[in-house]
Amino acid sequence: MKEDRTVPTTGISSVTIPDSKLAREVTQLIRDTESELLFSHSTRVYLWGALLGKRKGLIFDPELLYVAAMFHDIGLTSIYRESHLRFEVDSANAARDFLRSHYISEGDIDKVWTAVALHTTPGIPEHMHGEIALVHAGAGMDVAGRGFEHFTDEQRDAVIAAFPRGTDFANKMIDAFYHGMKHRPGSTFGTFNDDFLAHKDPAFERVNLCSIILNSNWAH
Numbered sequence: 001m002k003e004d005r006t007v008p009t010t011g012i013s014s015v016t017i018p019d020s021k022l023a024r025e026v027t028q029l030i031r032d033t034e035s036e037l038l039f040s041h042s043t044r045v046y047l048w049g050a051l052l053g054k055r056k057g058l059i060f061d062p063e064l065l066y067v068a069a070m071f072h073d074i075g076l077t078s079i080y081r082e083s084h085l086r087f088e089v090d091s092a093n094a095a096r097d098f099l100r101s102h103y104i105s106e107g108d109i110d111k112v113w114t115a116v117a118l119h120t121t122p123g124i125p126e127h128m129h130g131e132i133a134l135v136h137a138g139a140g141m142d143v144a145g146r147g148f149e150h151f152t153d154e155q156r157d158a159v160i161a162a163f164p165r166g167t168d169f170a171n172k173m174i175d176a177f178y179h180g181m182k183h184r185p186g187s188t189f190g191t192f193n194d195d196f197l198a199h200k201d202p203a204f205e206r207v208n209l210c211s212i213i214l215n216s217n218w219a220h
Contacts, residue, residue: 012158015050017043018063022102029098030070037172038073040163041142045069047159049138052150053130060130064108068115068135071095076180086187087180092116120191143173174199 017023030039046069053060075083075090083090092113099109115132118125125136140146148156166172177196181188188194189207197204213219 012047012051012155012162015047015054017046018066020063022104023063023066025102026067026070026098030074033074033079034077035176037166037169037176038076040165041173042070042073043163044142044159044165045072045135045138047138047163048141048147048151049134051155051159052137052141052147053134055150058130058134060134061108064112065115065131065134067095067099068112068131069138071098071112072116072119072135072139073176073180076176080180081183084184084187086117086191086193087184088117088120120193122192 017027030042034042046066049065049069050060050062052058053065071091071094073087073091074080074094075085075087080087080090085093095116096109096113099112111129111131114128115125115135118128118132119135119139121136126133137147141148141151174196177193178200181193182197182201185194185197185204186207188197190209194204194206198206
């Protein structure tokens with residue numbers, strides 16, 4: 001098991017990681033399953049999301065947000081190297097199984113499932129429940145700096161101090177996406193996930209929807 005780590009509240013506007021039995025169990029599960037890169041990224045996704053939720057006055061359950069954030073990239077791990085589903089769906093299904101094993105209500109499970117499944121889908125999550133909107137926003141902030149200006153220097157410094165990005169985070173994260181999806185290129189169609197495959201593999205060919213439409217059975 002990896003060493004436990006606490007999160008200081010100084011500079012993070014009193015946003016803390018939930019300390020319930022459920023939250024502690026999901027923390028340990030993700031620590032034991034993911035790399036330090038993905039574990040720290042997932043924790044920061046929760047912190048960015050919770051900070052933004054408080055800033056915007058959104059209604060959200062911190063425990064559900066935390067579970068969704070922690071599970072959102074588990075589909076990129078070696079456990080799913082034989083899967084041909086979208087990695088987001090593998091991640092969402094894993095979160096659902098975990099929550100069902102803890103007898104969480106189906107309504108709350110649906111929120112978490114949707115938050116995880118849609119976290120890479122722009123233009124939709126921000127119009128849904130707080131947990132769904134905030135996982136999407138937190139992931140975008142941590143990976144691509146989307147919404148960077150909505151956080152103070154003190155908040156950013158405090159989050160990174162608690163869960164460092166480490167050296168060369170951008171390229172390491174791109175590698176994590178690539179290795180999590182290179183065996184299932186078809187799952188990237190219609191998403192920006194094909195960017196990771198195109199960036200790492202010069203032989204990768206994107207699917208063109210216009211070509212599919214023009215060459216479908218309807219065209220004949």
